[in-house]
Amino acid sequence: MNNAVAAPSLGWRAHGLLSVLVFAYAGFFVGRQIMSVMIEPIKLEFNASDTAMGLISGLAFAAVYALMGLPAGRLADRGSRVRLLAATGVLWALATLLCGTATSFWLLVAARMLVAVFEAPVTPASLSLIADLYPVQQRSLAISFFTGAPTVSAMLGLGVGAWVIDTWGWRSGFYMIASPVLAISLVLALLMREPLRGYWDAQDSTVVPAQRSMRQAAAHLLQNRPYRLTVLICTLFSFGGFSFAMWNTSFLIRSHGLSLQHAGLLAGVVVGGTATLGGLFSGWLTDRLVTIDRRWLLRVPMIGQGVALLFMLCYLLWPQHIAFQLGALPVPMTMFWCALMGFFTVWWVAPLFNLLTQLVASWERATAVALQTICTTIAGVGFGPLFIGALSDALAPYSGAESLRLAMLLSNFSLLAALLLLRRLAGLNP
Numbered sequence: 195m196n197n198a199v200a201a202p203s204l205g206w207r208a209h210g211l212l213s214v215l216v217f218a219y220a221g222f223f224v225g226r227q228i229m230s231v232m233i234e235p236i237k238l239e240f241n242a243s244d245t246a247m248g249l250i251s252g253l254a255f256a257a258v259y260a261l262m263g264l265p266a267g268r269l270a271d272r273g274s275r276v277r278l279l280a281a282t283g284v285l286w287a288l289a290t291l292l293c294g295t296a297t298s299f300w301l302l303v304a305a306r307m308l309v310a311v312f313e314a315p316v317t318p319a320s321l322s323l324i325a326d327l328y329p330v331q332q333r334s335l336a337i338s339f340f341t342g343a344p345t346v347s348a349m350l351g352l353g354v355g356a357w358v359i360d361t362w363g364w365r366s367g368f369y370m371i372a373s374p375v376l377a378i379s380l381v382l383a384l385l386m387r388e389p390l391r392g393y394w395d396a397q398d399s400t401v402v403p404a405q406r407s408m409r410q411a412a413a414h415l416l417q418n419r420p421y422r423l424t425v426l427i428c429t430l431f432s433f434g435g436f437s438f439a440m441w442n443t444s445f446l447i448r449s450h451g452l453s454l455q456h457a458g459l460l461a462g463v464v465v466g467g468t469a470t471l472g473g474l475f476s477g478w479l480t481d482r483l484v485t486i487d488r489r490w491l492l493r494v495p496m497i498g499q500g501v502a503l504l505f506m507l508c509y510l511l512w513p514q515h516i517a518f519q520l521g522a523l524p525v526p527m528t529m530f531w532c533a534l535m536g537f538f539t540v541w542w543v544a545p546l547f548n549l550l551t552q553l554v555a556s557w558e559r560a561t562a563v564a565l566q567t568i569c570t571t572i573a574g575v576g577f578g579p580l581f582i583g584a585l586s587d588a589l590a591p592y593s594g595a596e597s598l599r600l601a602m603l604l605s606n607f608s609l610l611a612a613l614l615l616l617r618r619l620a621g622l623n624p
Contacts, residue, residue, distance in 0.1 A: 208327040211276075211386050212336055214378065215320045218283065220343035221375040222316050225290055225309060226255070226575065227347050228355040228367050230440045231458040234447065235364045240299040244598075248583025254303045256576025258310035260568040266315035267564025268408050271557060275319040276388045282319075283379030286312040287372040294368035318564035325551040325559055326389045331485055333551065338477025338544035345469035345540065356443070356458025392556030411561045420624030421553045423615060424546055425566045430612035431499065431542050432570035437578030437605050438506075439465070441586075441598060449599050450514050450526045464529050468536035472498075475537075477544035484548075491545045492620045496613060498541020503609050505535035510603050542612075553624060573608075581605060 233247045242250075269278055289308040296302035320340060328336040359367045415421055442465065446457035476494055483490035512528035519525070547563075554562040582601045589597035 207387070208389075211389070212324065212327060212339060214381055214386060215279075215323065216340050216343045218279065218375070218378045218382070219316065219320060219340055220347040221283075221371070221378055222286060222313055223344040224347035224355070224371050225286075225313075225368075227344065227439070227462075228359075228371060230443045230461070231356040231359055231454065232364045232367060233440075233444055234454055235359060236299075236302070239364075240302075242299055244583040244587045245580070246299070246583075248580035250299070250303050250306060253576040253580045255306050255310045256571045256574075258307040259314050259571045259575070262311050262314035263318075263564045263568035263571070264408050264412060264561065267318040267561035268411065270315055270319035270322055270560035270564070271411075274388050275323050275560070276382055276386050278315050278319050280379045280383035282312050282315050283375045283382065287375045287379075290368050290372045290375075294365040314564075317567045318560040321547060321551065321563045322391075322560035323389060325395075325556070326391055326393050329394045330548070330552060332481055334480040334484070334491075334544040334548045335474070335477040337547045338473045341540070341543045341547065342470050342473040345466045345473060345536075347466075356455050356462070359458075360453075360455040395556040408561075411558055412565060415554065415558065415562050415565055418553060420619065420622050421550065421562065423619045423622070424550050424553065424624070425569050427495075427612050427615045427619065428542070428546055428550075428566055429569040429573045430608040430615070432574030433578045433581075433608040434574075434605060434612075435539060436574030437582050438602060440579040441582050441602060445510075445598055445602060446526070448595050450528065452524065452526070456523055459523065460525065460529055460532075464533050465536040468533045469540045472537035473540040473543060476541040480545045480548065489620065489623070491549045492616055494545045495542035496616050496620075498538045499609060499613055499616075502535050502538035502541070503606065503613075505531050505538065506606060506609075507603070509535055510599060549624065578605070 229250075236242065236250070237244075237247050240246075286309060289305060289312055292308065293302060293305040296305050321337070324336050324340060325333065355367050355370070358370055442461045443454070443457045446452045446461060447454060450457075452460070476498060480490060480494050483494070509528050509531035512526075512531060515527045516524045517527040517530070550562060550566060551559060582598070582605055585601035585604060586598045589600050593600055
């Protein structure tokens with residue numbers, strides 16, 4: 195295993211490791227995305243409620259992920275991040291295979307919790323690596339390639355995944371996504387090298403208090419007010435984004451009369467495709483503008499999320515109407531608004547992650563990302579889907595089949611709150 199520490203350069207080694215991290219993150223994340231097209235068949239097989247499906251697709255995963263987040267971040271800050279990711283991939287794939295063998299609802303919940311244990315190190319270790327591969331002026335675009343992986347995985351998980359699940363059943367979806375992660379783990383273990391930690395952050399190279407305990411490290415980070423606000427903003431954006439993504443396929447089925455396969459394909463390709471383009475564009479745009487004025491790290495998210503919120507409301511309120519047929523695929527008119535919303539809704543990701551890496555020292559960066567990821571996962575993956583599911587159940591006696599539409603509309607309060615906090619953070623000039 196080649197884990198020698200190497201000084202990073204912006205050549206093939208940096209870009210190569212970034213590419214592997216992107217493919218790995220897409221592989222890990224498809225395990226979350228594919229759950230959205232499993233909601234209806236799992237619900238039918240186990241006779242579960244929307245609230246129960248919100249639990250299995252969200253909170254059961256997020257609670258364990260949050261519990262393991264800080265230990266995973268400290269591991270990444272103290273040891274080889276490349277080696278950690280390689281081991282994580284193998285264990286994650288095995289836990290994913292267990293999900294496909296579950297014979298009861300609660301066994302499936304337990305298997306999903308095990309998946310969360312092994313996924314916890316992925317984001318903190320990867321973003322810590324990217325910060326050591328690229329300087330600040332080129333970091334937003336690099337981060338956008340990485341954070342764009344979930345939108346690519348959405349196309350696979352919702353598009354191909356919906357077809358596989360519709361043809362062979364929901365268990366086959368878990369079997370499908372385990373193998374690629376095993377292959378990527380092998381590449382990480384045999385071909386990738388650990389970059390020099392803090393290479394682009396010479397100002398903190400003389401102080402490396404790695405002996406700090408996990409609690410001391412977290413307490414030190416939480417004393418940083420701009421960091422706290424950044425984490426809170428990311429948390430609110432994630433609440434809205436993840437809950438929307440998890441229930442979007444079901445929304446198209448219930449409110450627009452699409453089949454599971456057609457709804458999954460549209461949700462995956464339209465949202466995944468436009469969000470990928472929007473994420474890359476926002477990263478490129480931020481890297482250009484930040485050389486002129488660093489405040490664009492906050493202005494780009496403000497603009498993007500403000501526009502995305504308007505298009506989100508249009509998408510959710512548009513009445514049922516098929517605009518045209520693409521072969522056998524019926525395309526509702528509302529997908530036009532969905533495409534525009536998808537392009538702008540991820541404009542916050544790369545700029546705010548770039549800002550976060552600058553607000554902390556290199557020796558605590560993985561822990562800082564882990565703490566942020568804990569909050570966004572609890573809110574977005576955990577309570578977001580559960581909130582919409584429970585609200586949909588509560589509204590069902592009054593609005594019938596449209597209860598999910600109303601629940602998704604009401605969840606947009608988080609985006610408004612995040613926009614207000616962005617203005618407050620801008621006033622601190624972090």
